[in-house]
Each structure stands twice: as structure tokens, then as C-alpha cells.
Amino acid sequence: MNDPKVRAALALVVALGVAGPMRAGTANPAAPPAAQESTADEDITRKMMALAISGETAALFERLMHFDDPQREAGRALYRDYMDEYRTSVRRAMEALQAMNLDLAGGGDRDPAAFRTGIQTLTDFVDATAALGDRYVADLGDLAMDARQEAAHARVVRARTRTYALALARTDGHGTFVDLVALAAGLEPPLDLDSTTDPAAETLREYELRLAPDAERMRAIMLAIIRLQLASLAEMGVDMNPEGEAIQELEERADALLERLTDIGTGMEATTERFRRRVEGTLRPERRRAWNLAYNRTLWPEIYGPGEFEAVYEAALALPDLAADQREAIDTIRDKHEREAAPINDRWSAGQRELDELDWAAFEDPNEFVAHRTKAVERITGARGDRRALDARLAERIRELLTPEQREAMPEADAGFDEEAVLRALGGGG
Numbered sequence: 001m002n003d004p005k006v007r008a009a010l011a012l013v014v015a016l017g018v019a020g021p022m023r024a025g026t027a028n029p030a031a032p033p034a035a036q037e038s039t040a041d042e043d044i045t046r047k048m049m050a051l052a053i054s055g056e057t058a059a060l061f062e063r064l065m066h067f068d069d070p071q072r073e074a075g076r077a078l079y080r081d082y083m084d085e086y087r088t089s090v091r092r093a094m095e096a097l098q099a100m101n102l103d104l105a106g107g108g109d110r111d112p113a114a115f116r117t118g119i120q121t122l123t124d125f126v127d128a129t130a131a132l133g134d135r136y137v138a139d140l141g142d143l144a145m146d147a148r149q150e151a152a153h154a155r156v157v158r159a160r161t162r163t164y165a166l167a168l169a170r171t172d173g174h175g176t177f178v179d180l181v182a183l184a185a186g187l188e189p190p191l192d193l194d195s196t197t198d199p200a201a202e203t204l205r206e207y208e209l210r211l212a213p214d215a216e217r218m219r220a221i222m223l224a225i226i227r228l229q230l231a232s233l234a235e236m237g238v239d240m241n242p243e244g245e246a247i248q249e250l251e252e253r254a255d256a257l258l259e260r261l262t263d264i265g266t267g268m269e270a271t272t273e274r275f276r277r278r279v280e281g282t283l284r285p286e287r288r289r290a291w292n293l294a295y296n297r298t299l300w301p302e303i304y305g306p307g308e309f310e311a312v313y314e315a316a317l318a319l320p321d322l323a324a325d326q327r328e329a330i331d332t333i334r335d336k337h338e339r340e341a342a343p344i345n346d347r348w349s350a351g352q353r354e355l356d357e358l359d360w361a362a363f364e365d366p367n368e369f370v371a372h373r374t375k376a377v378e379r380i381t382g383a384r385g386d387r388r389a390l391d392a393r394l395a396e397r398i399r400e401l402l403t404p405e406q407r408e409a410m411p412e413a414d415a416g417f418d419e420e421a422v423l424r425a426l427g428g429g430g
Helices: 004-014 033-049 055-064 069-105 112-142 147-170 180-185 199-236 245-282 285-299 308-317 324-357 366-400 404-409 419-425
Strands: none
Touching (some): 055 069, 055 147, 112 147, 112 199, 147 180, 147 199, 180 199, 180 245, 245 285, 308 324
């Protein structure tokens, strides 16, 4: 995969971005070519798997339908079959992408027919992300045993549309809203989504209905844009020639849809934020704190998600010979980390939001855009450095509380990447 222009175009489409087929790639320029290729393949594989229905979402479907144990087992068998088919579709798409790029990078005559076949395989993958999930959800409806479960299946269908639309939007960084129903189900303990007396549950049911039409439109438009991008690549042909009336027409249609998508996404973000605050207002202080942390971790997992400190903290608490006074001291350090990390994380997320919302078209002077972008990046970089320093410092404080034998027993993280392991382990994101 040596042609950067072709690689960027194909990788973007396969990753299901919506910014246009000739957007620049994001491989690390300092890495050797083989490392760049591996990094890009890893990123594409993960983004493909992120469009699958996750195990957590499948569990939410079961919960919404009030499955008993036999139904739950049948539902899990359906999910295993679904994931097997989905992984097969990912493998085919990756093979097609690799073959297309190898063909384009090689010397001699290029095979237009092979290129068209590859584009069709990628189109089939896009269609499969929708069709396989929809079929799985329909099959869950066939397991319903009474009127209550049949009615609950409508909530599952809405949840499928909502989570799939969100997964599509997130593939290229366009999704900045969170599925509040999944968020509520993931709390410990989870909110009772069926309660008729809990105002939080009532608010979430209203949220489901309010968001449903926009989620359906977002799903349809994003899939249409992706198919138009693939059709544009097919028209460009093996030489990636962007000229021609047909290509221009496809691009114009995609741009028009993108404008509609932006309006819909803005509306969904506003609706989600409004209902998030409404749910927050119904919760007790300790539940409110957990709700807001879960929301932030979902929206900005790289900021609010667990890092080095959390890994060391959890590993230390799991030591079988940890004394009571050690545990108390470690919890005290955890509380200190939580207090000191909060303003750093907020500063980091503010910079990230500022960067995400920057629009070069809003600036008459390109230098002004660059200046704003540089300022946002500096805020992010500074906050990220402060957070990593805090994590390292307090993680070391925990290690200092342990005996030499306990420190020896602490596990080390493995950061290696194995594509087959990713396909087996990733349960999807929709």
C-alpha cells in the first residue's frame, strides 16, 4: 500500500468517514512504511468492528425485552451467529482493500476489473453492517412470548437504529452525542428503564421517542453518503482520475447530503444534552456523579477513561495479601487522584471540543484559523501532559505502599496488536 493518495481515499471510505474521498491520511510520517501500513490496517479493522453490535448493546436488547433464561440463551446464540458473519464480512473487505492497494502500488498494467470488484466488495461490507444487524434484531423479535415482549421489541428496534447511527457518526469523529439509554443501563447499579415511578426512567423513554426520527434519518443519510463515495471511487477507476461529470455529480450529491447530516447531527446533540441534564436533575448526588462520569467517559474515553493510574489501582486492590491499612491508604490516593484529575480532564475536554468545533470556512484569514487551531492543540497537549504526570506520580505512590513481593506480582500491560485477536475480541460498537 505505497500510494498515499490512493491509500488515504480507500482507507477513509472503508473506515466509513464522510468528509470526502480525497481527505489526507493520518499515518505516522515518522514511522517506516511497514509500520505505517500496520498502523493503518489496525485502525481500519477497529473502525470496521466498531460498526458491529457490541456485546453490551446485545445485553441491553435482552434486558429491554425481559428475556427469561431460555430466551437469553437463544438470543446469545443468535448474537454469536451474527458476529461470526460480521467478522467474515470484515475479512473479505480487508482482503479486498489490501488487494486493491497492492495492485495499484505494483508496476506494469493495472487491472480495472479487479479494482471494480474490490469496490463492490467494500460496498457489500457497508450493506452488511446494516443488514446483518437488522436481521439479528428482527430474529430477537421472533423470540417474544407475550404481548409485553412484543411491545418491548419496538424499543429494541429504536435502540438498534440509535446505536448504529451513532457508530456510523463516530467512525470519522463526527459523533459527539451519547446514547443515554445505554448509558443508564451501564451504571452500577443500572437505572430501572421500565420503572413507572422513577422520573429518570420516564425521561429516558421520552428521549427515545424524541430522538427516533432523527436517528433514522442520520442512519439513512450516512449510508447514502458512503455508497456515493464508493461509487465515486469506482468512477475514478484504477488510475484514481478525479475528473469527469459523473464524479462531479456524485460529489455534489454527497455534499448536499452532508449538509443535511450536519443539521441533523446538531439537533441530535442538542436533544441529547437537554435530556442528559433532565436525567441528571432527577438523580441523588452520588448517582448524579456516576451519571456524569459515565457520560464523559463515553464521549471522551481517551480523556475520562481509565489510564495508567486506574490500572495500577485495580491491580493493587486485586492482590490477595493486601492488608487493611494498605487498602485504606490506596483508597485515599484514589480519592486524591479523582480530585486532582477532574480540573485537568475538564481543561483537556474543553480544548478538544474547541478543536472539534473549528471550521476553517468561518475564517477569512487562513492564518487566523491556524492560530486558533494551534491554541486548541496547545491546550490539549498541556492538559494531556499534566494528566499523564499525575497518573504516573500517584501510581508510583501506590507502588510504594506495596511490599517487594507484591510489586513483583503486579501485572504488566501488553500493547501488541493482532488482527485476528481484534476480530475475536471486539464486540462491536453499535
